[in-house]
Amino acid sequence: MPVDLSHDPRVTELAERTARFVREVVVPEEERHDGVAAAGGEALRTRLQAAAKQAGLFAPHVSPEYGGHGLDMRDRTTVFEEAGWSLFGPLALNIAAPDEGNMHLLEAVASAAQKERYLRPLAQGEVRSCFAMTEPAPGAGSDPAALTTRATRVTGGWRIDGRKWFITGADGAGFTICMARTSGEPGDRGGATMFLVDAANPGTKVVRHISTLDESLYGGHCEVVFDDCVVPDEAVLGEVDKGYEYAQVRLGPARMTHCMRWLGIARRAQQIALTRAASRELFGSRLADLGMAQGMIADSEIDIAAARALTLQACWELDQGRSGAQSTAIAKAFTAEAVWRVVDRALQICGSLGVSGDVPLNRFLREVRPFRIYDGPTETHRWAIARRAIRRNEQSHGNDQARGDEQARGNEQARGAEQAHGNAQTHGDQQVRGDQQAHGDQQAHGDQQIRRDQQAHGDPR
Ligand SMILES: Cc1cc2nc3c(=O)[nH]c(=O)nc-3n(C[C@H](O)[C@H](O)[C@H](O)COP(=O)(O)OP(=O)(O)OC[C@H]3O[C@@H](n4cnc5c(N)ncnc54)[C@H](O)[C@@H]3O)c2cc1C
Numbered sequence: 001m002p003v004d005l006s007h008d009p010r011v012t013e014l015a016e017r018t019a020r021f022v023r024e025v026v027v028p029e030e031e032r033h034d035g036v037a038a039a040g041g042e043a044l045r046t047r048l049q050a051a052a053k054q055a056g057l058f059a060p061h062v063s064p065e066y067g068g069h070g071l072d073m074r075d076r077t078t079v080f081e082e083a084g085w086s087l088f089g090p091l092a093l094n095i096a097a098p099d100e101g102n103m104h105l106l107e108a109v110a111s112a113a114q115k116e117r118y119l120r121p122l123a124q125g126e127v128r129s130c131f132a133m134t135e136p137a138p139g140a141g142s143d144p145a146a147l148t149t150r151a152t153r154v155t156g157g158w159r160i161d162g163r164k165w166f167i168t169g170a171d172g173a174g175f176t177i178c179m180a181r182t183s184g185e186p187g188d189r190g191g192a193t194m195f196l197v198d199a200a201n202p203g204t205k206v207v208r209h210i211s212t213l214d215e216s217l218y219g220g221h222c223e224v225v226f227d228d229c230v231v232p233d234e235a236v237l238g239e240v241d242k243g244y245e246y247a248q249v250r251l252g253p254a255r256m257t258h259c260m261r262w263l264g265i266a267r268r269a270q271q272i273a274l275t276r277a278a279s280r281e282l283f284g285s286r287l288a289d290l291g292m293a294q295g296m297i298a299d300s301e302i303d304i305a306a307a308r309a310l311t312l313q314a315c316w317e318l319d320q321g322r323s324g325a326q327s328t329a330i331a332k333a334f335t336a337e338a339v340w341r342v343v344d345r346a347l348q349i350c351g352s353l354g355v356s357g358d359v360p361l362n363r364f365l366r367e368v369r370p371f372r373i374y375d376g377p378t379e380t381h382r383w384a385i386a387r388r389a390i391r392r393n394e395q396s397h398g399n400d401q402a403r404g405d406e407q408a409r410g411n412e413q414a415r416g417a418e419q420a421h422g423n424a425q426t427h428g429d430q431q432v433r434g435d436q437q438a439h440g441d442q443q444a445h446g447d448q449q450i451r452r453d454q455q456a457h458g459d460p461r
Pocket of ligand 1: 098130131132133134140141142143165166167168169212214221370373374375376377378379380383
């Protein structure tokens with residue numbers, strides 16, 4: 001099947017307008033607040049989002065029914081990358097984590113009533129939200145099956161009890177999408193359910209802000225307790241016990257939108273390095289003319305181009321309705337490391353200036369580092385990527401063997417038939433049947449395996 005990676009002119013125009021808006025309106029705000037969104041408070045969020053609405057750039061990923069532009073995953077790549085040029089760009093356009101991923105999930109899974117109550121105000125920027133999956137050890141983290149938060153049946157609803165941490169944006173969120181175990185025991189691969197929990201529910205409480213390396217995401221990373229938190233049946237998102245399946249609806253796309261946004265920061269870091277390298281004179285020449293600096297510049301160009309291509313290809317697969325398990329894992333693992341390398345090289349090229357607060361590189365470095373941990377740590381992805389590759393190889397050997405055996409049997413049979421009836425048709429029929437069977441087996445086995453893999457490496461942002 002041919003792969004078309006070009007964007008519609010309408011999308012290209014939207015990306016260009018986003019780029020202008022971010023440079024003219026958002027970057028000055030980012031500089032004023034040293035990249036820390038919380039420093040500007042609710043007033044900053046409201047101001048930036050009002051400006052984005054005015055510019056016709058708001059919530060580009062949400063369907064027009066809820067006030068957005070309805071961009072598919074592929075078209076999001078270019079617009080989100082331009083928004084990501086500033087740490088505050090995604091907040092301005094209402095495409096920051098975790099709200100963006102939550103909107104995607106709600107559009108896909110929520111009932112009509114839940115969409116009106118939760119998705120519409122979220123898409124309008126009237127409320128914020130958070131996604132609560134990760135728990136302190138020994139609970140859910142890289143392995144979501146370790147989920148310990150439990151929801152127990154009560155009359156007319158459920159009671160949730162458990163402790164979550166690293167819940168981005170929890171402080172001030174209007175509601176939480178909480179993953180809780182409704183059947184089975186920690187370690188079991190199924191039995192989770194997603195619940196929509198209002199902030200006003202007396203059973204949920206933000207108990208602390210966790211001090212972290214990164215500070216740009218609005219609402220911080222919080223520890224949240226669910227204690228005797230009673231919710232009605234209508235709070236169940238989708239169906240009971242299907243939480244892990246819905247997490248996949250959110251996870252693949254959310255990983256890719258993180259890649260897009262951080263690519264914007266990588267490009268900005270590279271531009272800072274290029275500008276510095278062109279103006280800094282040392283050892284009788286421009287830094288830009290020295291080979292080792294050129295090597296770093298070239299490596300960063302390669303990292304950016306490769307990360308963009310991998311992300312785009314994975315998004316194309318998601319748009320085709322494919323699972324994208326392998327391609328999103330590859331794109332995420334590569335991009336998280338590539339973005340880090342690009343920012344680190346830019347800082348190196350700038351020397352002490354890079355370490356200083358006179359350019360935002362030290363801030364960028366702190367912001368991009370956790371991306372190697374959330375959305376599935378790099379090691380979890382590498383583990384899953386390798387296992388799929390090993391299985392694919394084993395399957396193709398098995399199938400080659402099966403095809404060979406079938407063919408040999410077919411040849412023998414056909415020879416016999418030809419001898420008996422002078423009929424050569426048999427050979428072809430046998431071969432087609434053998435091929436169909438091998439292909440069918442491979443597909444069925446592959447699908448099962450993908451479903452199992454998708455359940456591994458959690459990370460919900
Ligand atoms: C900035 C930030 C924001 C976050 N926001 C949210 C949020 O909004 N909501 C939410 O629910 N969670 C959030 N998280 C949590 C995030 O999802 C988890 O940190 C992540 O899933 C990893 O879980 P863990 O921290 O418990 O690490 P652990 O599961 O304890 O893993 C520790 C380390 O083990 C290694 N490892 C993992 N798998 C393998 C493997 N197969 N082989 C070898 N080594 C391996 C990796 O190096 C990993 O870093 C956030 C985390 C961060 C850092």
